Amino acid sequence: MDQEYTSALLGRAVDEFAKLPGIGRKTAMRLVLHTLRMDESAVDGFCEAIARLRHEVRYCKVCHNISDTEVCALCASQQRDKTTICVVENVQDVMAIEATMQYRGMYHVLGGVISPMDGVGPGDLQIQSLVDRVEQGEDVKEVILALSSTMEGDTTNFFISRKLSAVLADESRGLKLTVLARGLSINDELQYTDEATLGRSLVNRVPFVA
């Protein structure tokens, strides 16, 4: 950039905002000048909220969702159906599924999908803890695979089904492995799917065939 700032403080604040994804230098400048029109206490509140989240963020030890406590509110709730675990990629996906009002079970947040191109292998995801959770939780009767309908999502579905094959083969256990109905268009990212489509695909989930 050729732009010269008459204030180094201003320049640094613009640089910091411009590091965020999807924010260019003009937008960063507009946001910074907006903060100058805010009350000092409001700016402090903004900064404190961001810093506190980063420093104090915790992940639920059961489902790995972002949580303020050791076990998140969804996992601790007595209102939720403990027999079903819905496997998702990330926190936004939990919120997207909650917004459909079609699901009252538990979640398991993988933290991504298997993607050799991006260097993400099974060991980088919360897959083993899902397997442990299913193997040790006698009351779990269904695992719903709710990953994006991409090649990476399909690969991850396949990997999980293999990992669970022993439990699935145990007839007395009666565990079902299901996958979201492909009402989703292929290559759609789950978190951007409209609620009606996403709700329908949850209702129409079908047995998983590897």
Add this chain to the structure above:
Amino acid sequence: MDQEYTSALLGRAVDEFAKLPGIGRKTAMRLVLHTLRMDESAVDGFCEAIARLRHEVRYCKVCHNISDTEVCALCASQQRDKTTICVVENVQDVMAIEATMQYRGMYHVLGGVISPMDGVGPGDLQIQSLVDRVEQGEDVKEVILALSSTMEGDTTNFFISRKLSAVLADESRGLKLTVLARGLSINDELQYTDEATLGRSLVNRVPFVA
């Protein structure tokens, strides 16, 4: 919003980002999750830059541009032409004009334009300090009005020309009042004008006629 956050910290951080102009809740969520992937020190650096700017921001006592010091770098520079003052609305306009490389004089940042609809009167702007600066600065030979070509900008131009009428009437002083050439399309905001048009309009500035 119907979205439930499993973490109050997360919800608060999203709320804070969503207060910024042009940032909706989905974008806010994306930005917040990005900060969770940043190093803690990088997040602290971000917050410190924003908070420091807000707490330590100063305005140049000569031109009212944002500055780290009592007199800004442009006003303190020996390289700039002290005989010309360019009157602009805000800090971005200074940067836009500097980017044209067509101007080497001084600036005066009004802090806005007269706009009765928005409750902005002449007393809310740095107009009196401009008049003082011109009246007391014998070496000032030209004042360039570089406001947006909107009705509010025109009104402000007219108001300033009236305020300077006594100095302008003094033939021995030889002060010129000029205005940017209307190479700008009518109703364009100055800060979003392309550099070529803005540079051309600076070169072709013409005597002000009220």
